[in-house]
Amino acid sequence: xxxxxxxxxxxxxxxxxxxxxxxxxxxxxxxxxxxxxxxxxxxxxxxxxxxxxxxxxxxxxxxxxxxxxxxxxxxxxxxxxxxxxxxxxxxxxxxxxxxxxxxxxxxxxxxxxxxxxxxxxxxxxxxxxxxxxxxxxxxxxxxxxxxxxxxxxxxxxxxxxxxxxxxxxxxxxxxxxxxxxxxxxxxxxxxxxxxxxxxxxxxxxxxxxxxxxxxxxxxxxxxxxxxxxxxxxxxxxxxxxxxxxxxxxxxxxxxxxxxxxxxxxxxxxxxxxxxxxxxxxxxxxxxxxxxxxxxxxxxxxxxxxxxxxxxxxxxxxxxxxxxxxxxxxxxxxxxxxxxxxxxxxxxxxxxxxxxxxxxxxxxxxxxxxxxxxxxxxxxxxxxxxxxxxxxxxxxxxxxxxxxxxxxxxxxxxxxxxxxxxxxxxxxxxxxxxxxxxxxxxxxx
RNA sequence: GUGGCUGUAGCUCAGCUGGUUAGAGCACCAGACUGUGGAUCUGGGUGUCGCGGGUUCGAAUCCCGUCAGCCACCCCA
Numbered sequence: 001x002x003x004x005x006x007x008x009x010x011x012x013x014x015x016x017x018x019x020x021x022x023x024x025x026x027x028x029x030x031x032x033x034x035x036x037x038x039x040x041x042x043x044x045x046x047x048x049x050x051x052x053x054x055x056x057x058x059x060x061x062x063x064x065x066x067x068x069x070x071x072x073x074x075x076x077x078x079x080x081x082x083x084x085x086x087x088x089x090x091x092x093x094x095x096x097x098x099x100x101x102x103x104x105x106x107x108x109x110x111x112x113x114x115x116x117x118x119x120x121x122x123x124x125x126x127x128x129x130x131x132x133x134x135x136x137x138x139x140x141x142x143x144x145x146x147x148x149x150x151x152x153x154x155x156x157x158x159x160x161x162x163x164x165x166x167x168x169x170x171x172x173x174x175x176x177x178x179x180x181x182x183x184x185x186x187x188x189x190x191x192x193x194x195x196x197x198x199x200x201x202x203x204x205x206x207x208x209x210x211x212x213x214x215x216x217x218x219x220x221x222x223x224x225x226x227x228x229x230x231x232x233x234x235x236x237x238x239x240x241x242x243x244x245x246x247x248x249x250x251x252x253x254x255x256x257x258x259x260x261x262x263x264x265x266x267x268x269x270x271x272x273x274x275x276x277x278x279x280x281x282x283x284x285x286x287x288x289x290x291x292x293x294x295x296x297x298x299x300x301x302x303x304x305x306x307x308x309x310x311x312x313x314x315x316x317x318x319x320x321x322x323x324x325x326x327x328x329x330x331x332x333x334x335x336x337x338x339x340x341x342x343x344x345x346x347x348x349x350x351x352x353x354x355x356x357x358x359x360x361x362x363x364x365x366x367x368x369x370x371x372x373x374x375x376x377x378x379x380x381x382x383x384x385x386x387x388x389x390x391x392x393x394x395x396x397x398x399x400x401x402x403x404x405x406x407x408x409x410x411x412x413x414x415x416x417x418x419x420x421x422x423x424x425x426x427x428x429x430x431x432x433x434x435x436x437x438x439x440x441x442x443x444x
Numbered sequence: 445g446u447g448g449c450u451g452u453a454g455c456u457c458a459g460c461u462g463g464u465u466a467g468a469g470c471a472c473c474a475g476a477c478u479g480u481g482g483a484u485c486u487g488g489g490u491g492u493c494g495c496g497g498g499u500u501c502g503a504a505u506c507c508c509g510u511c512a513g514c515c516a517c518c519c520c521a
Binding site: 006008011062112114116119121124127187297300327354384385386387388389390391392393400404418421 | 445446477478479480481482494495511512513514515516518519520521
């Protein structure tokens with residue numbers, strides 16, 4: 001008798017049980033459907049890349065979080081920490097076959113060796129979509145529309161897409177002569193929602209070394225709230241004199257107007273001059289999306305515009321814009337909000353197994369129903385009826401079909417609605433057309 | 445990565461300052477009910493007290509280490 005190996009998973013890595021995997025796949029399917037409805041096309045890339053492809057591409061922080069090691073051939077390799085850098089490499093490598101603008105989506109796991117927390121894992125799935133190879137703000141607008149459609153399709157009504165433009169921030173900092181400290185300032189500013197004006201002011205002065213007057217100027221960004229048009233005009237005054245800043249405000253105005261014209265509900269869209277996060281490569285529009293019911297979990301869909309994604313891989317400039325839905329974080333939120341139905345079956349129809357003599361009949365019936373597009377599970381053995389029904393009920397099957405000796409003799413079947421508890425007798429013709437019709441009506 | 449909290453049954457937890465065979469509710473399994481689930485009743489504990497070591501006559505309880513989860517920082521999806 002050997003020693004058992006403890007069954008366990010690594011910190012930040014998880015198993016997915018059916019009741020988790022079913023909604024997970026459902027959301028991935030929704031994301032695919034929404035992306036495709038805008039003409040985005042799927043791609044995939046390897047999980048593992050040459051280290052030099054990934055190292056130093058995000059921020060200092062993502063560099064630290066990079067899983068890296070030598071492979072069996074002595075090559076230095078790393079697991080991708082996002083899908084954007086691999087997309088840059090991919091686009092540079094296949095540019096001639098792709099042509100621009102290139103709209104791709106990519107749903108795949110990424111890895112970051114950081115400390116874990118609720119909604120924060122070391123392996124998680126991102127659902128990216130990007131439009132590469134165009135400067136047009138139409139694509140920024142479309143990105144907003146996709147985020148909006150996506151969250152609505154998943155079932156959210158109350159969420160806010162916070163939108164800003166890096167140029168607005170850069171313009172303001174330029175005007176204040178603080179461009180060299182942009183990173184520190186944006187980092188401090190970004191904490192506003194958490195530590196408040198006083199906290200940000202302190203950090204601006206102590207960490208970024210701003211004077212009290214400069215800090216106050218920067219903080220004015222956070223004081224601008226309310227109506228979008230009002231926010232935009234005030235932003236305009238704030239950056240007055242800076243060409244970059246004025247350009248940023250103009251872009252922001254155009255994107256917001258376009259998004260509303262394209263169908264984004266006004267209450268879902270907020271111009272928030274204080275959002276600054278995102279990886280260092282963003283240069284224009286930036287997006288963050290928060291759930292009204294659970295803002296604490298962080299942004300569930302972030303992104304932005306970058307001027308030159310693939311500068312390190314090709315001399316050809318490749319601007320682009322896109323965003324990424326954090327599937328695992330979103331699911332953690334939905335679980336906390338009780339939005340996940342406890343279903344652990346993928347087949348709405350359940351066939352009770354009465355009698356071994358009739359196995360072929362059950363198999364034939366199941367096949368006919370599947371041909372009609374219905375997902376059907378046949379219980380594998382003639383256990384007690386009560387147990388089979390209990391099993392079907394627990395799993396979340398919607399209807400059970402009962403055919404025993406009596407039914408076979410009469411040429412009918414019992415169709416039991418497991419949710420309503422009602423049952424009706426349906427004739428069994430050779431094509432099962434009456435049954436199929438009945439089931440389709442029952443299942444909507 | 446830094447600091448803190450937690451870890452007892454499938455789940456939520458109780459188990460006082462160390463003391464005999466480790467408990468509750470829910471869930472689960474079996475039966476009452478060999479053709480009707482969610483209800484009721486009866487029966488069943490389903491457990492390496494996360495793991496390893498130490499202190500002790502004796503450890504779920506105290507100490508150290510480790511693994512994991514959570515919280516804050518950091519950063520981010």
